[in-house]
Amino acid sequence: MKLIWSPTSPFARKVRVAAYELGLHERLTLEALNVQPGKLNPEYATSVNPLRKIPALILDDGEAIVDSLIICDYLDALAGGDRIIPAANPERARVLTAHSIANGVIDTLVQLRYETWLRPEELRWQVWSDDLWDRVVHGLSWLEQRAGAPRDRFDLAAITTACMLGYLDLRFAGAAWREKFPALAAFEAAVRDRPSLGNTAPPQG
Ligand SMILES: N[C@@H](CCC(=O)N[C@@H](CS)C(=O)NCC(=O)O)C(=O)O
Known part of the structure; x- marks a missing residue:
């Protein structure tokens, strides 16, 4: 493949x-x-x-x-199913909903990146950038409230949250999200050394 x-x-x-x-x-x-x-x-x-x-x-x-x-x-x-996406509800809906929020934060961050890095400065609309950042903060708050919940597997919601936080570090290094979202910071520290994350880390800079 x-x-x-x-x-x-x-x-x-x-x-x-x-x-x-x-x-x-x-x-x-x-x-x-x-x-x-x-x-x-x-x-x-x-x-x-x-x-x-x-x-x-x-x-x-x-x-x-x-x-x-x-x-x-x-x-x-x-891989046999029911590994990173639970097969049965309510767990399936819970994981896919948390995935949607983390994924939506990534989508919003990518849009913000295009707004702030790609769009010519004279064509930028600050209200739109502020609106996008507000969505990011609300998404992070939503994930923060659930980050401490016990997990029995590194499911798609956790994978997507880890990739979202990695993208924040890569492209929005000044965001200081760890201070504002300590449960997410603890989650990131706990999963950082998984080979799946270490072997896929983006080039920095
Ligand atoms: N919903 C898509 C989003 C993928 C996406 O937005 N990828 C970005 C790169 S990180 C892209 O292809 N951007 C090109 C563009 O929007 O023109 C997915 O989950 O695969």
Whole structure:
């Protein structure tokens, strides 16, 4: 299977962490693609993902699976199922809801990154950037309230939260989130040394 990715994409990292946790990482080959608004990547848009987002998983028969949640779900099933995404409710809904919040924070951070790094300065709208940051803070508060809850596995919600915090450190180093969200800081310290996270850490800088 081929994963189309980039080394700094938090969504691609999430898939790679999931693959490590599921013992499937050696079955993935990696192909880098540079994506960003304004870069049309016409071949990728035509043959893989019309929305031009990474990651995408290309199966051995050429079938393309897109969106990190769907790829993680596919990998979970390939590993036997019920490993990182619980099969039964209410646990399934709980994990997928927490995944949605952490994933939504990543989505918002990526938008903010485009706003503050890519968009020409004279075209920036401060109200929009402040609004996006407000969503990030509310998302972190939501996750903070649940971060201390006992976990019996490193599930997709935990994987996505860890990748989200890693992306905060990578792109928003001045955010000082550890002081404001101590339970998330404790969570990050507790999971940081997992090989799945260590082996997928983005290049710094
Ligand atoms: N919902 C998608 C989001 C993926 C996503 O936004 N990826 C970013 C890179 S981190 C991207 O491809 N951005 C390119 C663009 O929006 O033009 C997923 O979970 O896979």
